[in-house]
Structure formats: C-alpha cells, structure tokens
Amino acid sequence: xxxxxxxxxxxxxxxxxxxxxxxxxxxxxxxxxxxxxxxxxxxxxxxxxxxxxxxxxxxxxxxxxxxxxxxxxxxxxxxxxxxxxxxxxxxxxxxxxxxxxxxxxxxxxxxxxxxxxxxxxxxxxxxxxxxxxxxxxxxxxxxxxxxxxxxxxxxxxxxxxxxxxxxxxxxxxxxxxxxxxxxxxxxxxxxxxxxxxxxxxxxxxxxxxxxxxxxxxxxxxxxxxxxxxxxxxxxxxxxxxxxxxxxxxxxxxxxxxxxxxxxxxxxxxxxxxxxxxxxxxxxxxxxxxxxxxxxxxxxxxxxxxxxxxxxxxxxxxxxxxxxxxxxxxxxxxxxxxxxxxxxxx
Amino acid sequence: xxxxxxxxxxxxxxxxxxxxxxxxxxxxxxxxxxxxxxxxxxxxxxxxxxxxxxxxxxxxxxxxxxxxxxxxxxxxxxxxxxxxxxxxxxxxxxxxxxxxxxxxxxxxxxxxxxxxxxxxxxxxxxxxxxxxxxxxxxxxxxxxxxxxxxxxxxxxxxxxxxxxxxxxxxxxxxxxxxxxxxxxxxxxxxxxxxxxxxxxxxxxxxxxxxxxxxxxxxxxxxxxxxxxxxxxxxxxxxxxxxxxxxxxxxxxxxxxxxxxxxxxxxxxxxxxxxxxxxxxxxxxxxxxxxxxxxxxxxxxxxxxxxxxxxxxxxxxxxxxxxxxxxxxxxxxxxxxxxxxxxxxx
Numbered sequence: 012x013x014x015x016x017x018x019x020x021x022x023x024x025x026x027x028x029x030x031x032x033x034x035x036x037x038x039x040x041x042x043x044x045x046x047x048x049x050x051x052x053x054x055x056x057x058x059x060x061x062x063x064x065x066x067x068x069x070x071x072x073x074x075x076x077x078x079x080x081x082x083x084x085x086x087x088x089x090x091x092x093x094x095x096x097x098x099x100x101x102x103x104x105x106x107x108x109x110x111x112x113x114x115x116x117x118x119x120x121x122x123x124x125x126x127x128x129x130x131x132x133x134x135x136x137x138x139x140x141x142x143x144x145x146x147x148x149x150x151x152x153x154x155x156x157x158x159x160x161x162x163x164x165x166x167x168x169x170x171x172x173x174x175x176x177x178x179x180x181x182x183x184x185x186x187x188x189x190x191x192x193x194x195x196x197x198x199x200x201x202x203x204x205x206x207x208x209x210x211x212x213x214x215x216x217x218x219x220x221x222x223x224x225x226x227x228x229x230x231x232x233x234x235x236x237x238x239x240x241x242x243x244x245x246x247x248x249x250x251x252x253x254x255x256x257x258x259x260x261x262x263x264x265x266x267x268x269x270x271x272x273x274x275x276x277x278x279x280x281x282x283x284x285x286x287x288x289x290x291x292x293x294x295x296x297x298x299x300x301x302x303x304x305x306x307x308x309x310x311x312x313x314x315x316x317x318x319x320x321x322x323x324x325x326x327x328x329x330x331x332x333x334x335x336x337x338x339x340x341x342x343x344x345x346x347x348x349x350x351x352x353x354x355x356x
Numbered sequence: 357x358x359x360x361x362x363x364x365x366x367x368x369x370x371x372x373x374x375x376x377x378x379x380x381x382x383x384x385x386x387x388x389x390x391x392x393x394x395x396x397x398x399x400x401x402x403x404x405x406x407x408x409x410x411x412x413x414x415x416x417x418x419x420x421x422x423x424x425x426x427x428x429x430x431x432x433x434x435x436x437x438x439x440x441x442x443x444x445x446x447x448x449x450x451x452x453x454x455x456x457x458x459x460x461x462x463x464x465x466x467x468x469x470x471x472x473x474x475x476x477x478x479x480x481x482x483x484x485x486x487x488x489x490x491x492x493x494x495x496x497x498x499x500x501x502x503x504x505x506x507x508x509x510x511x512x513x514x515x516x517x518x519x520x521x522x523x524x525x526x527x528x529x530x531x532x533x534x535x536x537x538x539x540x541x542x543x544x545x546x547x548x549x550x551x552x553x554x555x556x557x558x559x560x561x562x563x564x565x566x567x568x569x570x571x572x573x574x575x576x577x578x579x580x581x582x583x584x585x586x587x588x589x590x591x592x593x594x595x596x597x598x599x600x601x602x603x604x605x606x607x608x609x610x611x612x613x614x615x616x617x618x619x620x621x622x623x624x625x626x627x628x629x630x631x632x633x634x635x636x637x638x639x640x641x642x643x644x645x646x647x648x649x650x651x652x653x654x655x656x657x658x659x660x661x662x663x664x665x666x667x668x669x670x671x672x673x674x675x676x677x678x679x680x681x682x683x684x685x686x687x688x689x690x691x692x693x694x695x696x697x698x699x700x701x
Contacts, residue, residue: 235580
C-alpha cells in the first residue's frame with residue numbers, strides 16, 4: 012500500500028493517545044563495541060517501563076524472536092510486549108520507523124521518509140530504510156512516501172501545526188544536500204501538516220552521531236509548552252549553544268500565534284557504561300499514555316530532573332530508567348521508541 | 357478508610373490518563389417521568405462510547421446487575437464495562453461520585469464532599485451521599501472527607517492549580533448557606549489543591565436542576581485553554597449571561613499567570629425526548645483517554661459542533677451521542693460520568 016499525500020494530513024503530538032509503541036531489538040554486536048548485552052538489558056528495561064502504560068510492538072531480526080520473547084515470559088505488565096520478526100540493521104525506531112499522521116477524518120497514515128543512517132554513518136542501512144513500510148503493512152496502515160531523508164528524532168511537534176527542529180541536523184549536507192530551508196519546510200508541510208517550523212540553531216555539540224537531533228535538546232510537552240535543556244555549568248561547551256536556542260524560542264510564536272511557555276531542565280549527567288564515562292541526556296524522554304519514561308544516569312542529580320518533569324507534566328507518572336549504554340550508543344529512551352497513535356475515526 | 361487532608365493533594369485535569377470511568381445505572385422511574393427506558397438506552401450508548409477508550413465501572417442498584425450486564429453481553433468493546441451493585445438513589449456520578457486527587461508522590465485519594473441532591477431537589481439522597489465512600493472502598497483508594505456540599509459538575513480544573521466555577525451554583529444558599537466565597541476557596545484549596553478560583557457569574561438560565569453548574573457553560577480542555585458556550589441568537593436569554601462569563605475569562609489569569617485561550621462553541625440545539633422539545637447542551641462532553649464523548653441533539657447543527665471540538669482538541673476522537681433524554685433529565689454526558697485517574701507512583 013502506498014499513496015501520495017494529496018490528502019491533507021497532520022502529525023499528532025506525542026501526548027495524543029497511543030495505540031502502542033514501536034521498538035526494535037538490538038542484536039548486532041559490532042554496533043555496541045562489546046556492550047551489546049548491556050544495551051539489550053536497557054532496551055528491555057525501557058520496554059517494561061513503557062508496557063506499564065501502553066502495548067509495545069517489538070521488532071526483532073529474523074530468527075531471534077524466541078530469544079527476545081523469552082526475556083519477557085512470565086512477567087506481568089499492564090500491557091503486552093508483542094515480538095515480531097522483520098529484517099533489521101540497527102534498532103532506533105524513532106529514526107527508522109514510520110511517522111504516523113492523521114487525515115481530516117482522523118484516519119491514520121504512515122509517513123515514510125528516506126533513512127540513510129544519519130548521513131551514512133553506518134552500513135548497511137537498507138533494511139532500516141525499508142522498516143517503516145514493513146511495519147505499516149503489518150499494521151494495515153496506508154503509507155505516504157517522501158523522497159526526503161528525515162529521522163523522527165530530528166523533529167518535535169505540537170500537533171497543531173508547529174514543528175521544532177535544528178539547523179545543525181536538518182540543513183546538514185549529509186541528509187538532503189540539494190534541499191534548502193524552504194524546500195524542507197514545504198515537504199514538512201505536505202507530509203506532516205506543518206504550518207510553522209521553528210529552527211533552533213543547535214543540537215548538542217557532542218551529538219555527532221545524529222548531527223544534533225532536536226530530541227537531545229528540546230521537546231514539546233503540551234501545546235505552547237516546550238522543555239529545553241541547559242547545562243548547569245556556564246563553561247560547558249553547550250551552554251552558549253543552548254542559550255542561543257532559548258533566545259530563538261523566547262522570540263518566536265507558534266502556528267497558532269502563541270508565545271511559548273519554556274521549561275528549562277538540566278542537560279545531562281555523567282553515568283558509566285562498562286567503566287566508560289558517558290553523558291546521559293535527560294531531554295530524551297518518551298511520553299507513553301499517562302507516563303514519561305526518562306533516561307537517567309543513575310546519580311543523585313536524576314532526582315531533581317524527575318521532579319522537574321513531574322512538575323512540568325503533573326498529569327503524568329515519571330518513570331526513570333538508568334540508561335548509560337543507550338547514551339554510549341548515541342541516544343536515549345526517545346530514540347528507541349516511536350508512538351503509534353490511535354486512529355481517530 | 358478515611359483520612360484528613362493534612363497532606364497536600366491536587367485534582368488532576370480531566371485529560372490526565374484515566375484508569376477508567378465511573379457511571380451509575382438509572383433505575384427509578386419516578387425520576388424520569390415515564391422516560392426511564394429511553395434514559396437507560398442513552399446511558400448504555402454513553403457507556404459503549406466511553407468503553408471504546410477506557411474501562412467503565414458501572415454501579416447499579418442491588419438486584420439489578422444481571423439485567424444491566426445482559427445489556428452489554430456479547431458486545432465487543434475495546435474495554436470492559438464492569439457492573440457492580442451498590443445502593444443508589446439517582447444516577448449522576450459526576451455529582452455523587454468521589455473526586456479523585458493525587459498527593460505529591462502521585463498516590464491517589466478520593467475527595468468525598470457532601471451531596472444533598474443539588475440543594476435538596478430530590479429525596480431520598482442518602483445512598484448517593486454515601487456512594488463516594490463505597491466506591492473508594494471498592495477501589496481501595498483512601499478517602500478524604502469534607503463537610504462542604506460540592507458536586508463535581510460545579511467545577512472544571514486545569515490540574516495546575518486553577519478551578520473555574522459559577523457564583524450562581526457555588527454561592528447558592530441551598531448548598532453551603534453559612535460559607536462565603538473565601539471559605540469555599542479555602543476548602544477547595546485544602547481538598548483539591550486549588551490556588552486560583554475563577555468565578556463565572558452565570559450558569560445556564562434554564563439549568564434550574566443544578567443551579568447553573570459550570571459543566572453546562574465552560575470546560576477546561578488543556579492548560580490555559582477553555583471551551584465556553586454562547587447561544588447563536590443574541591435574543592437567547594443566556595446570551596448576555598454568557599457574554600458576562602466571557603468578559604471574566606478574557607480579563608483573568610490562571611494560577612500560573614497565563615491568559616486564557618478561549619474557544620467558543622454554540623450552546624445548545626433543540627432535540628426531542630418523547631415528543632417534548634428539550635435543549636441539549638453541547639458543553640457537557642466527557643474526555644475519556646484519547647476521546648471526547650459529546651451529547652448532541654440529533655440535528656444537523658451537531659456536525660458543526662463536532663468539527664469545532666475536533667479542531668479545539670485535534671489529538672482526540674470526537675464521538676457524538678444523541679442524548680435528548682439526558683437533557684430532559686437535567687444533564688448530559690459529563691454529568692453521568694466521573695473519571696478515575698491513574699495512580700502516578
């Protein structure tokens with residue numbers, strides 16, 4: 012199934028009710044530098060945390076489903092973790108999975124952008140490029156194709172026509188070298204119903220894996236309300252960059268003409284992955300139905316962040332998952348999840 | 357179980373994730389002037405609409421559970437409709453049920469205000485006054501008691517410290533004759549964590565059954581965003597009253613210091629209950645997880661309202677239920693439902 016987006020569609024916000032959450036199981040040891048087993052433990056912990064709020068659809072490579080199912084057998088979660096086999100390269104469904112949209116009637120479609128492994132940083136990536144189409148087939152959701160390279164981690168939306176992204180990533184020549192700002196905005200409008208793009212200058216400086224995805228530095232949590240990160244230390248290399256982002260957010264208005272209400276969160280804390288020190292980014296949380304699953308470093312600073320998030324989203328249960336290995340791999344909870352919103356008709 | 361509210365608690369907004377929805381089954385024919393069977397059909401339609409989004413806990417009078425269960429047997433809903441017997445007088449759980457709150461840790465409590473059948477308009481009402489305590493016992497949720505008379509339909513909250521009510525109802529001498537505005541605000545603060553009460557002057561003029569509940573004229577749908585009703589006809593007796601309400605909302609700020617974003621909806625349409633013409637109020641919708649179940653008159657004007665609600669809440673599926681008999685009985689969908697929010701710890 013593949014249709015052109017002649018119809019008018021829009022990407023719902025992450026807080027819209029979900030039917031479930033799409034994840035993929037990590038299995039290629041060469042991608043995890045000896046930490047595959049730790050990574051699998053953290054993926055499993057995230058899946059369990061999400062399944063307390065909504066069903067999880069876990070994609071795993073052919074021949075590995077029995078082993079993955081075995082991990083969750085006998086556990087009692089509020090919702091099911093369904094394991095299905097599909098060809099995979101890597102395991103970051105935020106970026107390789109479909110981006111779900113609704114048309115005017117509330118019918119769901121799956122936006123399928125091209126995926127090139129964050130500008131060709133890993134190879135092969137053809138299975139991950141095809142993943143969205145296979146998942147949509149399985150769910151019986153019609154596919155809308157785009158020739159643009161886009162990862163879900165590069166955008167955050169309010170569901171009402173506004174999208175926030177970073178120039179560092181979306182204008183990077185390793186993604187869409189022949190596209191300019193206007194061309195990218197037009198395609199975001201066509202595929203995701205975006206009327207206003209807010210361009211932040213920067214992602215995280217150290218976020219070289221994704222070239223500065225917005226989901227490391229800013230996240231919509233309600234219409235008109237954005238959480239952004241700011242290092243505590245003014246000498247941190249990201250401090251001036253995040254200040255520049257803040258200035259843009261404070262000066263802008265969204266598609267509805269609203270000023271933004273901005274919640275500032277500490278950026279990161281240092282955790283340990285197999286003895287290596289890694290910066291765990293707090294901004295990379297995921298919002299399952301009624302929850303907020305946030306990656307933490309396993310340090311006392313985590314408490315303050317969990318409290319700040321609970322205050323910013325009083326209607327959600329904040330669940331921290333210690334995830335230094337995900338950080339080592341270049342991401343966090345948001346990067347390895349992708350919401351499957353409910354059909355609204 | 358009954359504790360005093362020494363702890364700090366807060367009522368979550370209706371859009372916070374629910375564990376389910378509390379309803380009660382109508383069974384006393386003298387309350388429905390010969391329309392009991394039609395009323396039961398509409399209650400069943402509302403229960404089915406809600407069960408598409410979340411579980412329903414349907415309370416019914418002793419000896420009637422088998423009959424009520426029979427109504428839903430063999431139907432396939434996304435969620436269960438559980439039927440349990442408890443003593444009942446009437447069937448408006450928005451007003452007779454508990455009002456759920458969370459403490460700082462996210463633990464749930466049930467605020468149990470006194471219920472006197474809207475200022476003694478029907479008798480007996482002692483079973484309905486005791487309903488909240490029995491429901492809380494059944495759910496294993498600790499009870500917080502208040503000596504104040506308050507119905508859930510008299511308030512709408514943003515979950516962040518703001519509550520909107522009407523002077524017409526909350527200051528009516530048939531509820532709390534010895535309490536003044538400051539005393540009521542203090543009790544709303546203690547029991548529901550309210551920091552700012554926005555007093556609208558008026559409910560609906562014809563809403564004599566509840567003395568002008570706010571859930572006939574205004575409803576919070578997001579932090580800082582309120583839907584209000586306004587008759588299309590400037591000669592409608594409520595037109596000037598709703599204009600006065602609008603002026604208050606436009607001039608005020610909420611507990612967080614925000615101006616309110618106000619969405620105006622047509623107030624009512626005329627429907628027919630057993631040949632009698634009744635005004636069906638559109639404002640009396642309920643927000644189950646991911647949905648908006650709205651009472652409608654069964655007329656073409658309904659379409660416009662459903663579209664306006666879908667535009668105001670693009671992340672929700674709007675489901676109209678034709679409910680002239682509920683309107684004849686003095687209410688709508690919101691009046692016969694009560695959200696049971698998730699525990700957040």
